[in-house]
Amino acid sequence: MSRKTRRWILHFFLCLGILYLKIGGLSSVVALGASIICNKIPGLAPRQRTICQSRPDAIIVIGEGVQTGISECQFQFRYGRWNCSALGERTVFGKELKVGSKEAAFTYAIIAAGVAHAVTAACTQGSLSGCGCDKEKQGFYNQEEGWKWGGCSADIHYGLGFSKVFVDAREIKQNARTLMNLHNNEVGRKVLEKGMHLECKCHGVSGSCTTKTCWTTLPKFRQLGYILKDKYNQAIHVEPVRASRNKRPTFLKIKKPHSYRKPLDTELVYIEKSPNYCEADPLTGSTGTQGRLCNKTAQQPNSCDLMCCGRGYNTHQYSRVWQCNCKFLWCCYVKCNTCSERTELYTCK
Numbered sequence: 191m192s193r194k195t196r197r198w199i200l201h202f203f204l205c206l207g208i209l210y211l212k213i214g215g216l217s218s219v220v221a222l223g224a225s226i227i228c229n230k231i232p233g234l235a236p237r238q239r240t241i242c243q244s245r246p247d248a249i250i251v252i253g254e255g256v257q258t259g260i261s262e263c264q265f266q267f268r269y270g271r272w273n274c275s276a277l278g279e280r281t282v283f284g285k286e287l288k289v290g291s292k293e294a295a296f297t298y299a300i301i302a303a304g305v306a307h308a309v310t311a312a313c314t315q316g317s318l319s320g321c322g323c324d325k326e327k328q329g330f331y332n333q334e335e336g337w338k339w340g341g342c343s344a345d346i347h348y349g350l351g352f353s354k355v356f357v358d359a360r361e362i363k364q365n366a367r368t369l370m371n372l373h374n375n376e377v378g379r380k381v382l383e384k385g386m387h388l389e390c391k392c393h394g395v396s397g398s399c400t401t402k403t404c405w406t407t408l409p410k411f412r413q414l415g416y417i418l419k420d421k422y423n424q425a426i427h428v429e430p431v432r433a434s435r436n437k438r439p440t441f442l443k444i445k446k447p448h449s450y451r452k453p454l455d456t457e458l459v460y461i462e463k464s465p466n467y468c469e470a471d472p473l474t475g476s477t478g479t480q481g482r483l484c485n486k487t488a489q490q491p492n493s494c495d496l497m498c499c500g501r502g503y504n505t506h507q508y509s510r511v512w513q514c515n516c517k518f519l520w521c522c523y524v525k526c527n528t529c530s531e532r533t534e535l536y537t538c539k
Contacts, residue, residue: 262411303353
């Protein structure tokens with residue numbers, strides 16, 4: 191049985207279990223079904239498995255949030271040697287990068303933001319039990335600016351809280367990598383929270399704005415991707431400070447001599463330098479750049495010189511033919527010319 195088939199079957203039974211939950215309530219039979227399903231999902235920490243069993247409807251939303259994060263990661267790094275291609279294969283969170291690099295920092299931040307974004311959106315749409323619109327804002331009036339809260343404000347605090355409880359629950363070891371992952375998870379959530387914005391609508395006769403109602407909405411996830419990519423480019427190299435008694439790491443500090451400054455909670459951090467990602471290496475999560483498309487003339491990261499790591503590149507020529515310069519003739523047919531173009535593509539050796 192292929193991996194795709196197994197995933198489809200797992201998704202089918204999870205949806206079936208959720209359907210039973212919505213129809214018949216949380217019976218002992220359904221609870222047993224949720225337990226079996228959650229035990230079959232690979233890569234969940236014990237605490238996450240418990241949450242899955244009590245909230246199986248949320249697992250699909252979480253999975254969608256993770257995939258949103260991974261897709262955005264692949265978009266942001268599509269021209270780099272590392273292009274997130276090693277993610278999304280083994281667990282609901284994707285294949286973990288074993289090196290505590292800048293790339294791992296970005297991955298954790300974007301996935302934590304993706305889960306919070308997906309959960310908040312599901313609450314607003316009414317597709318997730320136990321949450322809805324932000325009730326704290328309903329009915330209040332902003333006297334200074336002359337508008338009142340209305341509509342359905344996104345309950346970002348619920349989404350952030352759910353992401354923190356579920357995503358952070360996989361960090362069960364007490365080491366420097368755990369401190370790094372938890373820090374970057376929080377950076378991703380803070381970027382989402384800061385990106386929340388106000389939308390308003392005027393009410394009145396003939397388009398007048400006699401009254402105005404406003405509500406908070408989620409930012410576009412692409413916007414978060416660009417912000418986190420900028421933070422990735424400015425990521426801070428850190429090291430753990432260990433307790434004197436048990437020698438366990440207690441907090442992270444910027445890796446500089448005679449410095450004990452902690453990184454800001456808005457900065458992505460990493461504890462190990464990145465590999466060059468030129469060659470395939472399962473230990474570092476590198477898939478290599480052999481066969482990757484590159485640009486022969488550009489000076490960007492996707493240029494053949496940089497992408498191919500000095501190995502050279504192959505040139506592929508092909509012709510493209512299409513209908514062009516089409517005109518409508520009276521009456522009644524379309525006449526087109528045939529255009530062709532010879533194109534070259536370059537791939538790394």
